[in-house]
Amino acid sequence: MFSEPPVNHMDSTDLNKEDPSLESLAAVMREVAQAEILPAFGLVQARAKADGSLLTEVDLAVQQRLIKALERLTPGIAVLGEEMPESEQLRLLERASADDAHAGEASAFWALDPLDGTSNFACGFPAFAISLALFRKGQAELGIIYDPVRDECFSARLGQGAWLNGDPLQCRRDCQRLADAMALIDFKRIPPERVPGLIRTGAFRSQRNLGSVALDWCWLASGRAQIYLHGAQRLWDYAAGRLIAAEAGVITRMLPPGLAEPSAGLTLAPRLAMAAAHPALFDQWWEHVGLPWRE
Secondary structure (H helix, E strand, C coil), X not given: CCCCCCCCCXXXXXXCCCCCCHHHHHHHHHHHHHHHHHHHCCCCCCEECCCCCEECHHHHHHHHHHHHHHHHHCCCCEEEECCCCHHHHHHHHHHHHHXXXXXXXCCEEEEEEEEECXXXXXXXXXXXXXXXXXXXXXXXXXEEEEXXXXXXXXXXXXXXXXXXXXXXXXXXXXXCCHHHCEEEEEHHHCCHHHHHHHCXXXXXXXXXXXCCHHHHHHHHHCCCCCEEEEXXXXXXXXXXXXXXXXXXXXXXXXXXXXXXXXXXXXXXXXXXXXXXXXXXXXXXXXXXXXXXCCC
C-alpha cells in the first residue's frame, strides 16, 4: 500500500491550502483507473486529433473525474488538462505568468495528462499511465504518475526526493559508459536524417520505446534504462515525470527544438528531452546526439 514519507507542508500562504498528500492523490488515481481505464483496456475505439495523436472516450472520462477530485482536494487551483481546448490552456498559462509577476501573489495549477500512452491503451499494449503535477511560480513542485497495469505509483516532491509505492527511489549510477547503456528513444519525433548516426554500432547496448513519456521518465528514475531522447514533449507529458526523474538523481535537460540551451518560462510548445543516469554518461550522450539540430 502506498505510504508517503513524512514531509513538512509548504507555507499555506503560498496556496491558501496545504498541498494534498501523495497518498490521497494516489488513492484517487487508483480509484479512477480501476473504474475507467482498466475495464476498457484494448477495447475502445480511438480517433485522431488535429495533431495526429489519438483520443478515446476514456481520456475524457478520466480527465473529467480527476478535475472534479482536484477541485475537492485543492479548491481554487486550476487544472490544465491535455484534452482541454488549447485556447483554455493558453489562458491558464497566461494567468499563471501574470500571477508570477507579482511578488506578493502565488500562482499554482495542476498539469494533468489523463491517459499518457493512449495509442498503447487503445491497441492493448500494456504501457500507459495517469500523470499529474502541481506547478507553483513556474516550477513543478509535486509529481505523481500511476501505472495501473503494474500498480506502480511514482511520486516526488521538489527538494525532498522521489518514491515508488512509498519506497525511496534512486536511479542507478553503475553505468557510466554509453556502450553499456540501455536507451529509451522515441524515433518518431527525431529528424529522419539524424537517426542513422544515433543507432550506429556501439552507440549503446540496446534501445526501447515505451510509447508513454510519463513511464519513460519513471523507468529512468527506477534504473530500468540509463539514457533518454525524445524529440517533442508537451508540458503535460513531462511535468510530473521529469520532476520524479530529477529527484531520483537523473540528469535532465529540456530544450526548444534547434537550440542547445533551455528557455525560461512555461510554454505549450514542444520541448526536446535528453537525460542520463550519471553526469559522465550524460556528457557522452550529449556529444553522441550532437545538439543542436538545425533545420
